[in-house]
Amino acid sequence: MTTTTPSAIGQPLDRVDGRPKVTGHARYSAEIPVPDTAYAYVVGSRIAAGRVTDIDVSAARAEEGVLAVLTHRNLPRIAEQPPLIPSLAGTAAPGQTFFPMQDDTVHYAGQQIAVVIADTWERAQHAARLVRVSYAESTPVTTLDQGRDDTYVPEKIFGGWIPGRIERGDVAAGLAEADVLVDGTFTYAANNHNPIEPACTTAQWEGDELLLYDTTQGVNATQMTVSRLLGLPMSKIRVMGHYVGGSFGCKAMIHAHSALAAMAAREVGRPVKLVLTREQMFTSVGHREEQEQHLTMGATRDGRLTAIRHHKLSPTSHFDDWAEPSIGVSSEIYACPNYEGVYRLFRANTMTPTFMRAPGEASGMYALECSMDELAHELGMDPVELRLRNYTDVDAMSGRPWSSSGQRECYERGARRFGWAGRDPRPGTRREGNWLIGTGMAAACYPVAPPANPQRARARLYADGTAVVQAATPDFGTGVATVMTQVAAEGLGVSVDRCRFENGDTDLPNIAAAVGSAGAGMISAAVHAAATGLREQLIKRAVTDPRSPLHGADTVDVVVRDGVMIAGTATDAYTELLQRNFQPDAEASGQWSPPSGDVPYGMMTFGAQFAEVAVDAELGLVRVRRMTGAFAPGRVLNARTARSQLTGGMLWGLGQALLEANYMNPDTGRWVNSNLGEYLVAVNADAPDVDVELIEVEDSIVNPLGVKGVGEIGQVGAAAAIANAVHHATGRRVRKLPITIEDLL
Amino acid sequence: MSARGPALTERGAALEERGPGPVRVRLSVNGTEHTLDIEPRVSLLDALRERLDLTGAKKGCDQGTCGACTVWVDGRRVLACLTLAMTCEGREVTTVEGLAGEGELHEMQRAFIAEDAFQCGFCTPGQIMSAVALIEEGHAGNDAEIKEWMSGNICRCAAYPHIRAAIRAVRDRA
Amino acid sequence: MRPITYLRATDTATAVAAVSTDPTSDFLAGGTTEVDLLRQNVLNPRRLVDINDLPLTGIEGTPDGGLRIGALARMSDVAAAPVVRERFPLIAQALELGASAQLRNMASMGGNLLQRVRCSYFRDAESACNKREPGTGCSAIEGFSRGHAVLGTSEHCIATHPSDVAVALTALDTRVHTLGPNGERAYPVDDFFLLPGDSPHREHPLEHGELITGIEVPAMPLARHSLYLKVRDRESYEFALVSVALALSVMNGTIADVRMALGGVATKPWRARRAEDFLIGAATVRDNFALAARVEMADARPTPMNAFKVELAQRAIVRALDTLGDGTGPGAGSGSSP
Structure with a gap:
């Protein structure tokens, strides 16, 4: 061309x-031909809390082809644990501030406690099974119900980037003056990224120089993190990763396996390939945490918001204060004088959760946009009109003007393409055979982070x-x-x-x-x-x-x-x-060089989501028939790849709304459905055709070409639009993700 | 080398027990005969990827739940992760690398590019092997049928609408 | 996966002899269960006897209107066979609503009947599980049990039988033919699947080394008017939460004959005899359908997490009866598009 x-x-x-x-x-990272490669297989902890009292590796070591078995007893100590800082900062970026196999402590199920290295993958995999571990087990805490009585408000979350509490105005007064109140508790299952390519690292030493083929969103992040962990000069580490088979955030931070592969290769004196199994992908690369959000909003009879209170409760690890920032956007995108957002955390037997596509926005906007839908319903106002009425040209939290918006055009053009006008707002009025039909919409937004x-x-x-x-x-x-x-x-x-x-x-x-x-x-x-x-x-x-x-x-x-x-x-x-x-x-x-210091603008990408669902109310089935998304991502560099990413994001919203959940067994602290047969992601049959409208807006602030990005906003608001459509179809307001059959019977 | 157990003779049939150590296995892949020394427990997927350097078929789950390892055995789409390599002796294995001649593209491969039917590309070889088989099976009649019969190939980037478009394009050209 | 030896059998008797004389041998057919669970360390045979070359792949209609299916016929071939689609639509539908196209090309009919449960505590090779390690206890009863059974459970096991086609076959008085060390046998399908009771590790009456050779479905004209309805969270590539296999004959608004079995809710493919008994001679009205469903589910013993299945199963039964009972023809399972 x-x-x-x-x-x-x-x-x-x-x-x-x-x-x-x-x-x-x-060639993806596990597919680079490296002569004489040995294979590493990780053994994860069966218990979620306690200590390893003994590890007997003799049977594993005796297997043919086994080259080494590393445990906390013989794995070298790391040189230094770098702090958890989001990898966008361009520094070392470990997924958590705990590195496994440094002592006998077990903080979470699946935590790496041994690595077996053998000359073939089959031999490593089998020998890993022969590692006999004895534990002293203590009672794990993993679920919201186990942790909700022992919480704290952290000073900062998200690697120190986001305050644990934000406020403006007087929320109590704002709620008191409201004509209409909407109040709801939203619960969310834990989600896992599950790119189809599992995380993997191939490590090769030549003398004191290290070459890594790594699946990562940033080869430099891998380089810097491994450099700090191993105490190796930057100049001695080269990291390559041309093709990465999807990430969605689980390869955004550098998790322990990258350094473990390097340590294993040094131990056996051969290149080592370490590929996580699908099951290990649920316990080794972070996840979107299980959470509960409580959102209260007040409005005047004419639909003007008077106050929003948005609280979140979620588990974090024993070593990091992590929550995905679900509260940020609810403070920014609507003109509302009074706001209070608070994160509450409790310590749990989990690895530190991590970024997962639209981290925070996808969950926070579910609560906000379902509440807005409920408010519209209470007011007898069209949901699009309610949002327009609360439109703001400034970031409502900082008071700074948007560097660019396009939000109104997104509502308008999205609604037009979808055929929103003339919608009968009464729930449960459209039926086709066994199917109740409903439509719903939601706002989308995603911050522009330089x-x-x-x-x-x-x-x-x-x-x-x-x-x-x-x-x-x-x-x-x-x-x-x-x-x-x-x-x-x-x-x-x-x-x-x-x-x-x-x-x-x-x-x-x-x-x-x-x-x-x-x-x-x-x-x-x-x-x-x-x-x-x-x-x-x-x-x-x-x-x-x-x-x-x-x-x-x-x-x-x-x-x-x-x-x-x-x-x-x-x-x-x-x-x-x-x-x-x-x-x-x-x-x-x-x-x-991105602008340093404070930029006197609010920087946000906007969009609008529309969905039509069919609900078989008798059998509790929800099928999404079509989705329309209109987005204003600044300048579009390639309309085709941009549409593809937005389409994918919207279908992630479908999965979030109806399918995706990992469940915790509270007694053992182990995830129950850590495989792709039971952790359900959308398959072809679930995915309707998706209509994406691109609205280009000029933005001279965000970066030289005015590009605001399309990777995540596609998901934001999509689950809310679907849930609102389910309400329109059935009259049922489900404040839980995913919405499953039992919620609609 | 090949550990061989006693030949069992029952009603005149002699069975050769092979393994558990590496045994010599002949595999025909994309029309080429290969001789491998592998343990019987080696899957077709690992034989292709780790021994024959044919990494087009992907390991996404190793449990039969994602479809990234889809290849054809005797012309039928199957999952290479749940197939032991030895069971393919005497059968013809086709992987994405063998779908078109050297330097050429199968029309489904062209359609996948034209419709942007992938993003990260990791599930793509499996999708394409499934998609070509789908049309040959006669299961590409309409979108509902394509959806159902392509559901054994998970695309986490969710390029599904574009995958369907690519399949429609090839179907309608035929 | 432990080290294994491999041999390929060329005739059925030899295959049976090879496995039955060695307690550490397993048959290998499509491999979709065997290889998966070997790798999971749930199964631990030392030797696999590959039976894929055995001449057990036939799919043929019998002159009286029945069906004979070889144990090694693949799910996809059985589903596609015109004689199956014409005489027994519920079998074809159950097959095509199961697994994925690739797995259906691999999995044999015999293997399908013997596939192991999807209970995560069984599959993880770590949790207490009476089915995997008798006497260790059942982790599911107090654990995560959303997908587990509500019928046919015991205090030792509540795992759901995973097969779809076995549900259709159970509705049809199928017979399972085997060849074992002691010769040929035939089992009525309902006797072939065992309730867990206090021995959940025993899922069927087969001796070690006894090989399923074929499946015989007797002639049943009413099966031409039949369906398989499958309810699940995901629209495809997922096991059933509830399924209903139903064949129905209606004369003048009255049910003349009916066969019904349930999947996804029981520890074995569940023949709904109580519902059948209630329905024969009953008028095709919704109240009767609902009563039949209630009768069938009366003994359900759910956990708090799967209690919804009791209601869902009843609604699915009513839906299946509604779909066939109005005489407009077979439904298309859960594939009926919104």
């Missing part, structure tokens, strides 16, 4: 990695006119390799088919982990800087080259199309310029 340069950005270009992915030639550090990229143009642009980031399905090819091509002024984006390697310029929907914005900023920097360098060279037809031209008058610099009628091609000067290539680095 050849695209003329000025419009490379935004084009629905085919994915540049499409061919390797559809042919099976794309990285903390400079983001870098490098652009190189060869004398034949082809270009390579580099940045460290992996592509875990977002399409970043594709869109950065477009950004680079446009910046350089070459066609996209002459441009290759190289990524997924710490030897390339540093990029923070692509998390929080920040990837497209921050990486495009760096790539754009590198590509335009190189273009300017070449133009400058041409206008100062006496042999160039552009000699003497003013650089500002020069444009570049398809690799040809043009000033008026004079032209000079990049290729001719370089060849004429015996220059094999030209290269430039680019850097984007």
